[in-house]
Amino acid sequence: MAREHPILETHELTIRFGGHVAVDHVSCAFERGTLTAIVGPNGAGKTTYFNLISGQLRASHGKVVLNGQDITRMSVPERTLKGIGRAFQLTNLFPTLTVRENVRLVAQARANLGLDLFSMADSHVELIERAEHVLAEVRLLDKASQTVSALPHGDQRKLEVALLIALGPQVLMFDEPTAGMSVDEVPVILNLIQELKADKDRTILLVEHKMDVIRTLADRIIVLHNGALVADGEPATVINSAVVQEAYLGKRVTEAAHG
Amino acid sequence: MLMKLLSGDRPASPVLTVLLLVILIGLAFAPFLFPGSKPLETAARICIFIVLVASYDLLIGYTGIVSFAHTMFFGLGAYGTALGLTLGGASFAAAGLGALCGVGLAALLALAIGLFSLRVKAIFFAMVTLAIASAFAVLVSQLSFLTGGEDGLNYKIPRELTPAFKLFAEPVLGLRIDGKVLSYYLVFGVALALFLALVRIVNSPFGRVLKAVRDNGFRAEAIGYKAVHYRTAATVLSAMMAAMAGVLLALWLRYTGPATTLSMEIMVDILLMVVIGGMGTMYGAVIGATLFILAQTYLQALMGLAEGATAGIPLLSALVAPDRWLLWLGVLFVLSVYFFPTGIVGRLRAGKAGAA
Ligand SMILES: Nc1ncnc2c1ncn2[C@@H]1O[C@H](COP(=O)(O)OP(=O)(O)O)[C@@H](O)[C@H]1O
Ligand SMILES: [Mg+2]
Numbered sequence: 130m131a132r133e134h135p136i137l138e139t140h141e142l143t144i145r146f147g148g149h150v151a152v153d154h155v156s157c158a159f160e161r162g163t164l165t166a167i168v169g170p171n172g173a174g175k176t177t178y179f180n181l182i183s184g185q186l187r188a189s190h191g192k193v194v195l196n197g198q199d200i201t202r203m204s205v206p207e208r209t210l211k212g213i214g215r216a217f218q219l220t221n222l223f224p225t226l227t228v229r230e231n232v233r234l235v236a237q238a239r240a241n242l243g244l245d246l247f248s249m250a251d252s253h254v255e256l257i258e259r260a261e262h263v264l265a266e267v268r269l270l271d272k273a274s275q276t277v278s279a280l281p282h283g284d285q286r287k288l289e290v291a292l293l294i295a296l297g298p299q300v301l302m303f304d305e306p307t308a309g310m311s312v313d314e315v316p317v318i319l320n321l322i323q324e325l326k327a328d329k330d331r332t333i334l335l336v337e338h339k340m341d342v343i344r345t346l347a348d349r350i351i352v353l354h355n356g357a358l359v360a361d362g363e364p365a366t367v368i369n370s371a372v373v374q375e376a377y378l379g380k381r382v383t384e385a386a387h388g
Numbered sequence: 389m390l391m392k393l394l395s396g397d398r399p400a401s402p403v404l405t406v407l408l409l410v411i412l413i414g415l416a417f418a419p420f421l422f423p424g425s426k427p428l429e430t431a432a433r434i435c436i437f438i439v440l441v442a443s444y445d446l447l448i449g450y451t452g453i454v455s456f457a458h459t460m461f462f463g464l465g466a467y468g469t470a471l472g473l474t475l476g477g478a479s480f481a482a483a484g485l486g487a488l489c490g491v492g493l494a495a496l497l498a499l500a501i502g503l504f505s506l507r508v509k510a511i512f513f514a515m516v517t518l519a520i521a522s523a524f525a526v527l528v529s530q531l532s533f534l535t536g537g538e539d540g541l542n543y544k545i546p547r548e549l550t551p552a553f554k555l556f557a558e559p560v561l562g563l564r565i566d567g568k569v570l571s572y573y574l575v576f577g578v579a580l581a582l583f584l585a586l587v588r589i590v591n592s593p594f595g596r597v598l599k600a601v602r603d604n605g606f607r608a609e610a611i612g613y614k615a616v617h618y619r620t621a622a623t624v625l626s627a628m629m630a631a632m633a634g635v636l637l638a639l640w641l642r643y644t645g646p647a648t649t650l651s652m653e654i655m656v657d658i659l660l661m662v663v664i665g666g667m668g669t670m671y672g673a674v675i676g677a678t679l680f681i682l683a684q685t686y687l688q689a690l691m692g693l694a695e696g697a698t699a700g701i702p703l704l705s706a707l708v709a710p711d712r713w714l715l716w717l718g719v720l721f722v723l724s725v726y727f728f729p730t731g732i733v734g735r736l737r738a739g740k741a742g743a744a
Contacts, residue, residue, distance in 0.1 A: 251591075
């Protein structure tokens with residue numbers, strides 16, 4: 130029954146900051162098991178669109194629908210428990226805690242143990258194992274005991290991705306996951322996203338600038354420009370379309386188009 | 389076994405371990421080691437303040453919430469017990485009922501404050517708690533028919549806890565086990581249990597979430613923890629612990645008044661103790677409370693001696709006069725914050741990491 134709905138839909142989703150419309154009536158449906166790349170120049174509204182879906186920002190207008198259920202009014206933790214997970218563009222971790230503890234906290238949230246006052250946290254060995262398993266996947270296990278604030282930027286980016294993987298939600302939103310990583314770290318993360326994609330119960334939204342990455346990973350591309358959805362379709366088609374050529378390659382469209 | 393009692397929270401520094409053991413032994417055998425009523429008063433105060441400061445650390449150190457209402461909760465526990473004993477007579481049942489009311493009221497008030505004001509900015513929350521605590525102090529002083537106003541309440545406690553009561557006919561290890569000694573062990577035992585409970589709480593899955601909320605509430609929400617609920621729960625727990633410390637104080641002193649429970653001065657003392665000891669460590673509360681209360685009690689006496697010794701030197705003698713003890717405590721505080729910004733416990737742990 131619920132299967133008839135797309136996993137995630139936005140209807141006319143809009144947010145204004147004062148007079149500025151950062152996301153402008155974006156209607157889009159995402160099918161289960163697909164990876165959609167979201168592209169657009171800086172300031173196009175990609176991060177803001179994510180914030181509206183995961184709840185960090187409240188829509189001025191429009192709806193967010195998960196599995197047929199309207200979640201527009203739900204708080205961030207409620208949406209998280211419903212299955213929306215998010216990795217942030219600007220690294221957003223627990224800086225005074227260790228790398229292991231950062232991931233363990235996610236596993237603990239998933240196991241719904243947060244209100245347990247009486248047991249010792251470290252007696253829940255399965256949570257630590259889960260955390261270390263994910264850390265091994267992103268190649269951070271050797272740094273598990275380090276404090277996050279002392280970690281190099283590239284490692285913090287990897288940890289950001291690790292938190293989302295540990296959360297294991299139905300909808301995974303990656304916001305420029307490889308930005309700021311060194312060349313040898315990038316494939317690790319891309320392979321992980323590829324693996325996640327193989328799981329047909331998961332749906333991935335990926336903001337990414339590297340066109341070659343998008344070409345290999347994405348089933349579909351949507352293009353945001355000044356907050357509006359201006360193109361939507363198969364990667365090959367969209368990449369060659371006029372709007373993308375203009376937005377990304379700075380090619381000028383004909384004067385007539387501006388007319 | 390021992391690690392289980394400490395919830396796996398190792399002192400993680402040999403010096404700290406020794407200090408903690410010395411304090412534990414000193415407090416556990418205080419009536420035998422330090423005869424006389426003044427040392428026992430001091431030991432009981434230390435026990436009570438360890439709980440009070442540790443419960444404040446749960447809030448400020450582990451959850452990152454600054455509150456100025458901690459003495460109000462302390463006072464609620466104390467006044468609850470005092471009123472129970474005043475109105476119900478010197479029985480354990482009356483004290484217990486009063487304590488229950490005081491602790492319960494503290495929990496409800498903390499819940500209300502938490503739910504209504506923990507959504508706002510931290511600085512605003514601190515202001516709200518300051519306003520509520522001041523209003524509460526005024527209320528207590530004005531309801532003098534009930535609370536005794538500024539004079540406070542004097543009352544009788546159960547006979548088993550008074551010096552008139554003798555447990556054994558013969559002294560044990562040279563000490564007569566009277567009601568005062570029993571009373572001390574009640575304070576010590578409950579304080580120890582409450583402290584260990586706090587250590588367990590901060591090392592539980594819940595306690596770990598508190599640290600996450602402190603570090604980055606925004607991200608804590610994005611992985612599924614409702615930050616305001618955790619902040620409120622921490623506020624309530626901390627308030628209940630403070631109130632229980634107040635219960636102990638009321639039983640121990642046989643007197644409850646604004647100066648011993650509600651004053652801003654005590655709030656400042658708590659802040660100093662938690663900072664000197666080391667925030668977010670629990671053991672810092674033990675070290676901070678012990679050092680501070682020892683200084684408070686004996687610095688004046690020590691300075692009296694120093695004044696006598698330097699009587700010939702005009703300026704120096706005036707500087708070390710007992711009346712200046714707060715000045716010197718202030719100097720000590722500034723120095724300790726300057727040299728040990730993470731408190732004594734933080735300093736000891738860092739020293740160990742540096743050597744390793
Ligand atoms: N909280 C906010 N308040 C005001 N303006 C904002 C806020 N968040 C984003 N914006 C504006 O919205 C626009 C879209 O930003 P963003 O979504 O971060 O773009 P992108 O992620 O595509 O680079 C930008 O012009 C940005 O300045
Ligand atoms: Mg962005």
